[in-house]
Amino acid sequence: MSKGKVNFCSNEDNFQDFQEQGPTLSFSNLHYCIQQTRLCFKIGPEKHILKDVSGIMRPGMNAIMGATGSGKTSLLDVVAGRKDPAGLRQGKVLVNGKAVTSELRLSSAYVVQDDILMGTLSVRENLLFSANLRLNPKQYSTMDKHSKVNAILQDLGLTDCANTKIGTEFIRGVSGGERKRCSIGMELITSPSLLFLDEPTTGLDSNTANSLIKLLHDMSRRGKTVIFSIHQPRYSIFKQFDHLTLMHKGEVVYAGAADHALEYFSDLGYQIESFNNPADFFMDVTNGEAKSTIMSISADDSQNPLASRYRQSSLCQRVLEELGRLNLSSAERGKGQDEPVDYATSFLYQLRVVCGRTVRNSLRNPQTSYAQLALTITFALLVGLIYYQMPLSLPEAIQNRSGAFFFLIINMVFANLSAVELFINERVIFIHENSSGYYRTSVYFLSKIFADLIPNRVIPIIVFSCITYFMMVWQEWAWLSSSRQVFRHLPWLTS
Numbered sequence: 001m002s003k004g005k006v007n008f009c010s011n012e013d014n015f016q017d018f019q020e021q022g023p024t025l026s027f028s029n030l031h032y033c034i035q036q037t038r039l040c041f042k043i044g045p046e047k048h049i050l051k052d053v054s055g056i057m058r059p060g061m062n063a064i065m066g067a068t069g070s071g072k073t074s075l076l077d078v079v080a081g082r083k084d085p086a087g088l089r090q091g092k093v094l095v096n097g098k099a100v101t102s103e104l105r106l107s108s109a110y111v112v113q114d115d116i117l118m119g120t121l122s123v124r125e126n127l128l129f130s131a132n133l134r135l136n137p138k139q140y141s142t143m144d145k146h147s148k149v150n151a152i153l154q155d156l157g158l159t160d161c162a163n164t165k166i167g168t169e170f171i172r173g174v175s176g177g178e179r180k181r182c183s184i185g186m187e188l189i190t191s192p193s194l195l196f197l198d199e200p201t202t203g204l205d206s207n208t209a210n211s212l213i214k215l216l217h218d219m220s221r222r223g224k225t226v227i228f229s230i231h232q233p234r235y236s237i238f239k240q241f242d243h244l245t246l247m248h249k250g251e252v253v254y255a256g257a258a259d260h261a262l263e264y265f266s267d268l269g270y271q272i273e274s275f276n277n278p279a280d281f282f283m284d285v286t287n288g289e290a291k292s293t294i295m296s297i298s299a300d301d302s303q304n305p306l307a308s309r310y311r312q313s314s315l316c317q318r319v320l321e322e323l324g325r326l327n328l329s330s331a332e333r334g335k336g337q338d339e340p341v342d343y344a345t346s347f348l349y350q351l352r353v354v355c356g357r358t359v360r361n362s363l364r365n366p367q368t369s370y371a372q373l374a375l376t377i378t379f380a381l382l383v384g385l386i387y388y389q390m391p392l393s394l395p396e397a398i399q400n401r402s403g404a405f406f407f408l409i410i411n412m413v414f415a416n417l418s419a420v421e422l423f424i425n426e427r428v429i430f431i432h433e434n435s436s437g438y439y440r441t442s443v444y445f446l447s448k449i450f451a452d453l454i455p456n457r458v459i460p461i462i463v464f465s466c467i468t469y470f471m472m473v474w475q476e477w478a479w480l481s482s483s484r485q486v487f488r489h490l491p492w493l494t495s
């Protein structure tokens with residue numbers, strides 16, 4: 001381990017530097033279950049995703065490692081308050097000894113595994129969107145927001161691609177590493193002291209991953225509590241961790257100082273081969289591929305002997321004692337009230353910013369609008385030709401008009417069904433931004449109606465109606481006008 005590094009967690013005296021700055025997150029006895037449902041009916045038994053998970057994460061680099069499906073993301077989501085609380089059967093999460101409320105949730109930042117960014121906007125525009133919505137306009141002027149965005153672009157090394165679009169299926173945009181850094185930048189806008197990241201290095205090459213972790217490490221040294229899940233870190237990345245939580249099948253098999261983990265497992269009879277990466281070795285231990293000289297574990301063991309050993313260890317006992325103290329003091333302070341979320345910006349301001357983004361997105365991604373307009377015109381011409389110049393004599397007049405109405409209504413209904421797709425496509429972006437406190441739910445839906453549904457759905461229908469009407473009944477209109485009958489039908493015109 002690097003020499004000058006602050007030894008974390010197992011030795012309480014050594015993290016005093018951080019303790020005074022960033023928050024300490026503690027969680028005890030977490031049991032999280034998922035119940036599969038189909039058409040509102042429960043299917044099968046509940047699935048236990050987290051079983052009796054406890055720990056303390058202090059300012060610094062807190063890594064959560066484990067094989068795929070071991071529960072890393074679930075743990076991160078539960079402690080960040082992003083998981084459905086209905087699934088939490090038992091347990092408590094505290095930040096600085098206080099219950100996690102909506103306010104605490106919004107003052108922290110969460111970077112999800114899949115980068116959720118608006119592809120038609122540039123890196124700078126995405127960051128500015130976050131700044132506009134998450135910084136209080138009374139405290140930050142437009143100039144301040146621009147300077148903050150510039151500072152983040154600088155810090156994250158994004159200055160060169162600041163004006164490059166993120167990219168969509170149609171537009172080639174920034175690289176994977178730049179996308180990831182932009183996602184992190186979106187969250188750094190509020191200068192959060194508690195940062196959660198779900199697998200920030202996934203999909204990045206080892207050098208980019210290393211520089212990203214270095215960046216997080218630097219931030220943690222400025223007093224932030226960085227908590228992240230990670231897969232197979234290389235050694236240069238692993239040695240930047242302060243605290244390590246190792247998960248296996250939803251249980252903790254080790255939680256403590258990262259540089260103490262090798263010693264812990266060697267006490268359990270596991271020996272690391274020379275030149276092996278400790279992170280790979282821990283994976284081998286949890287998967288049952290590394291053999292212990294004193295414990296017998298097989299990969300398909302239904303019990304989790306490593307988790308049981310951890311629970312009996314002095315390391316775990318110390319954590320539980322400290323959690324007991326924290327829980328006691330939080331009980332004395334009373335239950336944290338989950339008050340309604342206080343947004344940084346007003347309803348109208350949010351509506352303006354979100355509508356602006358929606359319009360910009362539609363203008364920069366006009367392919368679907370063009371395709372829809374072309375389809376509308378073609379279908380209108382076809383219907384117009386079928387019912388061209390409908391007769392005025394009975395009974396054909398009524399029969400033809402009924403048929404035409406059928407086609408018109410069917411077209412309007414089916415053309416608008418695609419509006420549902422709008423919400424499906426942007427579902428993840430909406431969930432992420434809404435739960436991160438960017439804007440109110442009503443703002444998103446109203447912005448969609450004003451800036452997307454009205455121009456993209458209503459205008460094609462008006463075009464369709466005009467074409468079909470004049471093709472179907474133009475002669476009727478001409479007859480009414482020529483015989484001046486129209487004035488008799490509309491007496492207010494002549495009055």
Ligand SMILES: Nc1ncnc2c1ncn2[C@@H]1O[C@H](COP(=O)(O)OP(=O)(O)OP(=O)(O)O)[C@@H](O)[C@H]1O
Pocket residue numbers: 034047049066067068069070071072073074075229231
């Ligand atoms: N909503 C859900 N419905 C059903 N099962 C779920 C759900 N969420 C998580 N799980 C299950 O819980 C377990 C843990 O999932 P989780 O995503 O936390 O694992 P992970 O360690 O983050 O995996 P990965 O590294 O592959 O992302 C998995 O077996 C997963 O299938």
